[in-house]
Amino acid sequence: MIEMQDAAYGYGAEPLLSDLSLHLPPGSFHFLTGPSGAGKTTFLKLCYAELLPTGGNISLFGHTAGGLSRDGIADIRQRIGVVHQDCKFLDHLSVSENIALPLSVTGKGGMAQDSNLNELVGWVGLTARAEALPPELSGGERQRAALARAIIMDPDLILADEPTGNVDWDMSLRLLNLLVELNKLGKTVVIATHDLALIRAAKQRVQARVLRIQGGQITAAGADL
Amino acid sequence: MSLRGELLAFVRGDRGADRVVPRSGQSARLTFATAAAMAFLAVFAMALSMASGRLADRWSSALAQSSTIRISAPPAEIEAQTWAVLAVLEQTPGIESARALSDEEQQALLAPWFGPDLPLDDLPVPQLVEITETADGYDADGLRQRLAAEAPGAVLDDHDRWRRPLAEAAGRLRILGWLAMVLILAATAGMVTLAAQSALSANEQVIRVLRLVGARDSYIARAFVRRFTIRALTGAALGMVVGLLAVAILPSARDTAAILTGLSFSGASWFWPLIIPPLAAATAFTATRIAAFRTLRGLQ
Incomplete structure (x- = not known):
């Protein structure tokens, strides 16, 4: 699904990440941890081609990231659901319109999809808030709406960047349960977080691999997690 | 998507694409007002070009059918x-x-x-x-x-030395009229490009979200192109109607056929200004499309 071979990325002359070599197989569950500024978000951006590697090679669904056209990148992103900490909604559209946005931009909206949309909105517990505007939502509601938008296209890969950063523990567990449920449906999940309690809670529910980014390198985390 | 495909998608419309970009009042008003003003001027440029052409033709043909002999x-x-x-x-x-x-x-x-x-x-x-x-x-x-x-003592004057400068003047006046039309279209394209770039910059975050969820550049560009094209079309239609009314209420041509009193359309030429709104729309379509793709190339 995603394969990195000696991949590197730097914003300037100094590389932020280097020698990244790993494989994210289909149906796997990964946590990405490390101190703030270590490069977790950069790693995720490399996974959905918002950034392209400055060294090495990254393969996304069998395509070399550096060789993708802009349309090719758009097509790859239709197979990836991304959940950001700040959610990134279009504030002039309702919650349900934001959730359905990936369908709209790919011309896949329609009666059948409307039914799926309602089901999905119910699944994340936002039926009563479906016509609200994003600024009217609480932090937890925003994260659930972002998750619903990330999975409406039935993606193969879900990338979540600090999805529980702005919510309380109960909501964190609720979001985690949704992601675990998706993983059991065969989705690959990668969650960037420095919430160790969340990682421990997840390991009770799913077989998760924990990766740590430190000093620009990525390593498998120890038994403490 | 090919340009033909883009045009078809444009004509069909997409309610979803129309909604993803928030309505930006300032650039909308600027585009509408610019198109209206330019269409108004274009009607006058067209009327001037046609009136000067008609007048010169009339002079030219009148002189061409007559000669004078002067006997000194x-x-x-x-x-x-x-x-x-x-x-x-x-x-x-x-x-x-x-x-x-x-x-x-x-x-x-x-x-x-x-x-x-x-x-x-x-x-x-x-x-x-x-x-x-x-x-x-x-x-x-x-x-x-x-x-x-x-x-x-007889000297023949076949009016050739009068007719030639008149014919040249007629040609130049016609060219000037059409040149004015081209300049008006170019100015419209410039203004629409600026307004589109302003709207694209103001909506950079929207564009990033659209790219994030898998939108292709053609989809994002279409959302802007359709909006600006429709604004230019409606603005130009209004400007054309006002321009035609203004031309219609000008004093009619007298026998003296002075250029100012002859500034009008005649017969079927009243339909010529109908090409101005589609031209303005085509200009806005092209200018916005170029501006949109240029801006999108700068965003990953």
Whole structure:
């Protein structure tokens, strides 16, 4: 699904990440941890081609990231659901319109999809808030709406960047349960977080691999997690 | 997507694509107002071009069908040479009619410069002979040679030296009118590009979200292109209607056919301004599309 071979990325002359070599197989569950500024978000951006590697090679669904056209990148992103900490909604559209946005931009909206949309909105517990505007939502509601938008296209890969950063523990567990449920449906999940309690809670529910980014390198985390 | 595909998608419309970009009041008003003002000016440029062309054609054709012979001779010989000239003209192919102007007619011609009380008998005013040509015209060089032999004081003026500058002026006025149209379209394209770039910059975050969820550049561009094209089309339609009304209420052309009183359309040419709104829309479509793709290339 995603394969990195000696991949590197730097914003300037100094590389932020280097020698990244790993494989994210289909149906796997990964946590990405490390101190703030270590490069977790950069790693995720490399996974959905918002950034392209400055060294090495990254393969996304069998395509070399550096060789993708802009349309090719758009097509790859239709197979990836991304959940950001700040959610990134279009504030002039309702919650349900934001959730359905990936369908709209790919011309896949329609009666059948409307039914799926309602089901999905119910699944994340936002039926009563479906016509609200994003600024009217609480932090937890925003994260659930972002998750619903990330999975409406039935993606193969879900990338979540600090999805529980702005919510309380109960909501964190609720979001985690949704992601675990998706993983059991065969989705690959990668969650960037420095919430160790969340990682421990997840390991009770799913077989998760924990990766740590430190000093620009990525390593498998120890038994403490 | 190909340009043809883009055009089809544009015509079909996409309610979703139309909604993803928030309505930006300032750029909308700017585009609408610019298109309206430019269409208004374009109507006048078109009217000027057509009126000047018509006027010059009229002058040119009127002069082209007539010639003048000026007979300058001592008073005692004027009458004899006039008869000789008329006799030559009668035998010249391509001359429909010829007549010597009367003293009153010659006095009327000179009145604008010398006043109505000009003592024509006391002045050595040449005798004028007016010639009307047939459609085929006559051989001017051959006529000049015969006149030189029969009436040495006669000089043929076939109006060519007047007609040529008029024809050139007509051509230049037409070109200037169309050049003004091109400049107006270019200015419209410039203004629409600026407004589109402003809207694209203001919506950079929206564009990033759309790219994040898998939108192709063509989809994002279409959302902007359709909006700006429709604004330009409606603005230009309004400007065209106002421009046509303004032209319609201008004073109508008189016999003097002065350029200002003749600034209007005639007959089927009233339909020509209908091309202005589609032209403005096509200009906005192209300008916004170029601006959108240029901006999108700068965003991952």
